[in-house]
Amino acid sequence: GAVVSQHPSWVICKSGTSVKIECRSLDFQATTMFWYRQFPKQSLMLMATSNEGSKATYEQGVEKDKFLINHASLTLSTLTVTSAHPEDSSFYICSARRGSGGRDTQYFGPGTRLTVL
């Protein structure tokens, strides 16, 4: 159990376009979902935390107008990279947590490789 999927697994887009990445918890309801970004040979950096039905909380330095997060249901969160530029090329990973009050570990998705030309 505790499977998290992401779609697409990779995407290539032109500079200036927007890209939407989906994160789904397949066999549990996720009250909280997290979005991370990982550059080559770097650590995962938390971008934002989203709770179902409320606005996402963004980490310092992450532009909320550029990285739009929607957590419309207990099994789906989306990250939209708006007006993507080559420097946004990265590996985007989501994670989902069951329960509330931080009583469960995070389950990570397989990641989405974004390449902006």
Add this chain to the structure above:
Amino acid sequence: SQKIEQNSEALNIQEGKTATLTCNYTNYSPAYLQWYRQDPGRGPVFLLLIRENEKEKRKERLKVTFDTTLKQSLFHITASQPADSATYLCALGYSTLTFGKGTMLLVSP
């Protein structure tokens, strides 16, 4: 600021030996420390969690120690196998995680 250090150089060991990976941290007093495995182009997979009041935790061939005085965790894989080859990430926290860069482990037959 919080800092997590993991050896950036890959650890090469022979099959059957014990691999030991290190995680050091500064400017932080985590109540929890976690270890994850990450394969190339994949998301992290949770391995073990250890609490600040626990000195050691085991799961099959894995063992984690947590020394809050030294601000260090050691991650051991006994009887290592080529399939254990991956990058291992240390993460501090429970609700919100702060990750280290990871150490690549290469187990040769």
